[in-house]
Amino acid sequence: MRPFDYLEPETLDEALALLADDPDDTLVMAGGTAIVILMKQDLIRPARVIGLRRIAPLRAIGATDEGLRLGALATHGALARSPEVRGHAAALASTFAAVATVRIREQATLGGNLAHADPAQDPPVTLLALDGVAVARSKTRARRIPLDALFVDLFETSLEPDELLVAVELPRLPVGARATYKKFLPATLDDYATVSVAAVVATDATGACTHARIALGGAGPVPLRARAAERSLLRRRLDDAAIREAAALAAAATDPIDDLRGSAEYKRAMAGVWTARALREVA
Amino acid sequence: MTKELLQLRVNGESHTVAAEPHHTLLEVLREELQLTGTKHGCELGECGACTVLVDGVPVLSCLTLPAQLDDRAEVTTVEGLARAGEGAPGSDATMLHPLQTAFAEEGAAQCGYCTPGMLMAAKALLDTNPRPSRDEIAHAISGNLCRCTGYTAIYEAIEKAAQAR
Ligand SMILES: Cc1cc2nc3c(=O)[nH]c(=O)nc-3n(C[C@H](O)[C@H](O)[C@H](O)COP(=O)(O)OP(=O)(O)OC[C@H]3O[C@@H](n4cnc5c(N)ncnc54)[C@H](O)[C@@H]3O)c2cc1C
Ligand code: FES
Ligand code: FES
Numbered sequence: 001m002r003p004f005d006y007l008e009p010e011t012l013d014e015a016l017a018l019l020a021d022d023p024d025d026t027l028v029m030a031g032g033t034a035i036v037i038l039m040k041q042d043l044i045r046p047a048r049v050i051g052l053r054r055i056a057p058l059r060a061i062g063a064t065d066e067g068l069r070l071g072a073l074a075t076h077g078a079l080a081r082s083p084e085v086r087g088h089a090a091a092l093a094s095t096f097a098a099v100a101t102v103r104i105r106e107q108a109t110l111g112g113n114l115a116h117a118d119p120a121q122d123p124p125v126t127l128l129a130l131d132g133v134a135v136a137r138s139k140t141r142a143r144r145i146p147l148d149a150l151f152v153d154l155f156e157t158s159l160e161p162d163e164l165l166v167a168v169e170l171p172r173l174p175v176g177a178r179a180t181y182k183k184f185l186p187a188t189l190d191d192y193a194t195v196s197v198a199a200v201v202a203t204d205a206t207g208a209c210t211h212a213r214i215a216l217g218g219a220g221p222v223p224l225r226a227r228a229a230e231r232s233l234l235r236r237r238l239d240d241a242a243i244r245e246a247a248a249l250a251a252a253a254t255d256p257i258d259d260l261r262g263s264a265e266y267k268r269a270m271a272g273v274w275t276a277r278a279l280r281e282v283a
Numbered sequence: 284m285t286k287e288l289l290q291l292r293v294n295g296e297s298h299t300v301a302a303e304p305h306h307t308l309l310e311v312l313r314e315e316l317q318l319t320g321t322k323h324g325c326e327l328g329e330c331g332a333c334t335v336l337v338d339g340v341p342v343l344s345c346l347t348l349p350a351q352l353d354d355r356a357e358v359t360t361v362e363g364l365a366r367a368g369e370g371a372p373g374s375d376a377t378m379l380h381p382l383q384t385a386f387a388e389e390g391a392a393q394c395g396y397c398t399p400g401m402l403m404a405a406k407a408l409l410d411t412n413p414r415p416s417r418d419e420i421a422h423a424i425s426g427n428l429c430r431c432t433g434y435t436a437i438y439e440a441i442e443k444a445a446q447a448r
Contacts, residue, residue, distance in 0.1 A: 001305040006350045029351075033328055036307065036346045040326065051351060103343050103426030104328055190329070190425070 001039045008051040012058065012137065016164060018050055020139040023161035028052055030073055030112035033104055058111070058166060061085060067172040072111025072165040076123070077102070079110060088130075088170060091179040091198065095126040098183045101190045111165040114150065117157045117222070120192040120261075124151065125217035126181045127168060128225055129198035135167040144169070151222035174211045177202040178282040182274045183217075187261070193218045194261040195271045197250070199278040201238065209233045214246065214278075218261070219254035219271050226250035229275065238283035247276035289349050292356065293318065294363030302349065309333045309344035312360060320361035320399045324428075331427030334400035335360050341407045341426075361399035364406065382406060382444040391440035393431035400427050405441045414445055 009015040019026055027046040029035050030053070038044045052058065058073035061082045068088045070079060079085050080096035099105050099113075099122050113123050114134060127147055134145045136159060147168075150157050159165065173179070179200040183193045196217035202210050212233040214226040229249035236242045251272030256264045286301040293316060300315045309326075312318045312335070324332030326345045333345040336359040337352060352358070364380040382402050385391070392398040401424055408415055408423035415423065420441050421434075429437060 001307075003303055003305050006304050006348070008350070031346075032348065032351060033343075033346050036348065037327055039305065040307075053351060100328075101331070101426035102422060103331055103334065103341060106340065107343065107346065 001036075002042065002045045004039075004046050005048045006051060007048060008054055010054050012055050012164070012166065015050055015052060015055060016137060016139040016162075018048075019164065020162050022048060026050060026161075028164060030109040031075065031107040032112075033108040034112060034116045034118075052111075052164075064169070066169070068170045070110055070168045070170070072114075072167055073109050075107065075109055076100075076105040076113070079123075080105065089126075089173065089179040089200075091181045092126050092130065092170075095122050095181040095183075095198070098122050098181070110168060114147075114168070115157055115159060115165055117151055117155050118192075119151070119154065119220060119222050120196075120218040121223075122181070122183060122193065122196060122217065124223040125196050125215045126179070126198040127170070128215035128223055129179065129200045129213040130170050130173070131213065133169045133171075134165055135169060136163045137166050138162040138164070147223075148225055154221045173200070174202040177211060180278050180281045182278045182281075184270055184274050192261070195219050195254075195256070195267050195274055197271070197274045197278045199275070199282050201233065201279070201282045203238065207237045208235050209238055209242075210235075212246075214250055214275060216250065216254060216271055216275070219256050219267060221255065224253060224255075226253045226275070228253060233279075238279065243276050243279045243283065246279060247272045250275040290354050291316075291349060291352070291358060293358045294360060295357075300349075304350060305348070307345055308335070308342075308347040308349050308352070308358070311349050312344060312358075318360050318362050322396055322399055324396070324400075329428070330397070331400045331404065331424075332397055334403045334427060336403055336407055339407060339410060341404050343426075359403070359406075361402055364402060380406070380444075381447040382409070382441065385440040385444040385447065386437075389436050389440035389443060391432060391436040397427055397429040397431075401429065401437055405437075405444070408441070409445055409448065413448060415441070417442070 025047040028050045058071045060071040076096040076099045086093040132147045181198045183196045198215045200213040212230040216224045229246040254271045256267035289300045291298045302311045322332040324330035335344045366378045404424045
C-alpha cells in the first residue's frame with residue numbers, strides 16, 4: 001500500500017470542501033472494505049484519503065414524505081435490521097442481509113457499495129427495481145441521479161470526482177406492490193451472486209399487472225433494468241405464459257462475462273431461470 | 284517513510300505506536316506490537332482469521348486502518364482473553380477464558396489458524412447473547428472460515444462455554 005494523508009472531517013460541508021481542494025488525488029473512505037483492498041493491491045494510489053465515519057447524519061435511515069431515505073454511511077447490517085427498510089419492502093432488508101458475511105455487513109456501507117459499482121453486488125439490484133435515486137453533493141452542487149444513470153460501466157459511476165453520495169431515496173411503492181430479491185449462489189453462501197434478480201409487481205383487482213420492475217445483477221457490466229421484460233408484463237395477468245415470456249426477454253437483455261462464477265452462456269440461462277422464479281413468487 | 288504516532292488501547296493497555304499511516308490494524312498489531320495471535324489469512328475480508336474486537340464489536344483488522352478507530356477505542360485481541368495471574372490461588376498461573384478451555388476440551392482447534400478469530404467472534408456473541416441458539420452461533424461465526432474442523436466442534440465448544448459462564 002502507498003502512503004497517503006488521512007483526514008477525518010466532522011461534517012459533510014467540511015468533507016465537501018476538502019474534496020473540492022484536490023478532487024483528482026483524493027478518495028473518500030466509508031467502511032474501507034473495498035478501498036483498503038484496492039490500495040493494498042496498488043490498484044489505486046490516492047495522495048489523500050478522507051474518512052467519512054465521523055459524519056453521523058449520513059448514517060440516518062428514515063421515512064420521508066415521499067418514501068424512504070437511506071443514508072450513504074448506513075452499513076448493510078444496519079439496513080438489514082432497520083424496521084423502516086423492512087416496512088418499505090422486506091425484500092430490501094433481505095437484500096442487505098445477503099451481502100457477503102456478517103463481518104463485511106457490519107463494516108461496509110451503502111454509499112461505498114454504490115460508488116464501488118461492482119455489477120455483482122446485491123443492493124444496487126433491488127434498489128434499481130425500487131426506482132431508487134442517488135442523492136449526490138459537491139461543494140457547489142446538489143443533484144439527484146436515478147440509479148440507472150449512476151452506473152456507467154464496470155466499477156464506474158457518473159459521480160464527479162468532487163461529489164459525494166449522501167443518500168439513496170426510494171419513492172413509496174404502488175399500493176399492494178410485491179417485491180422479491182433472488183441471489184443465485186451455486187458455490188458458497190458468502191459469495192457474490194452468479195446472477196441475481198429483483199422483481200417488483202403490482203396488479204389491479206382483475207389480476208392485470210399495473211407495475212413491473214425487473215433488475216438483474218451479475219448479468220452485464222452494470223446492474224441492469226430488463227425494460228422489455230417489464231413492458232411485456234403490463235396489463236397482463238401474471239400467468240405462466242406471461243412469466244415465461246418475460247423471463248426470456250430478461251435473459252436476452254443480459255450481457256454477462258465468463259468468470260469463475262460461470263460462463264456467459266450459463267449466466268444468461270440462469271438469468272432467465274431466476275427471473276421466472278422471482279416473478280412466480282410475486283405474481 | 285514518515286511514521287506517525289498513533290495512540291492505541293489494546294487489551295487494556297495504552298500504546299503509542301510509530302506506524303506508517305497506511306498500515307492496517309492487523310499489521311500494526313502483529314508487527315509493531317508483536318501481538319501475533321491475530322492471524323494473517325486472506326487479507327481480502329473473506330476468512331475472518333484477523334478478527335479482533337473494537338469496543339466489543341468484531342472487526343476485520345486486515346481491512347481496518349488504525350486511523351479509523353476513535354482515540355479511546357478499546358481493541359481486544361486473542362492475547363487479551365486469558366487473564367494472567369488469575370489461575371490457581373497463590374500461583375501466577377494464567378486463567379484461560381471459558382471459550383479457550385472449551386475449544387481445547389472439545390477439539391475445536393485442529394491446525395488452529397482460524398482459532399483466534401473464532402474465539403473473538405464467539406466472545407463478542409456471548410458478551411451480548413449469553414445463551415445463543417445453534418443458529419445464532421452459526422450466524423455469529425459465519426464470517427470465519429475453518430478448513431479443518433467442519434465447524435461442529437466449534438459450535439459445541441461455544442455452547443459449552445456459554446453453559447460454563
Ligand atoms: C469479502 C467481501 C465479500 C463481499 N461480498 C459482497 C456481496 O456478496 N454482495 C455485495 O453486494 N457486496 C459484496 N462485497 C462488497 C461490499 O459490499 C463493498 O465492499 C462495500 O459495500 C463497500 O462499502 P465500504 O463502505 O466499505 O466502501 P469503501 O471501501 O470505503 O469505498 C468503496 C468506494 O466507494 C467510494 N465511496 C465510499 N463512500 C462514498 C460516498 N459516500 N460517496 C462517494 N463515494 C464513496 C470510495 O471512494 C471507494 O471508491 C464484498 C466485499 C468483500 C470485501
Ligand atoms: S485476513 Fe482478514 S478476513 Fe482474511
Ligand atoms: S482449525 Fe484449521 S482452519 Fe480451523
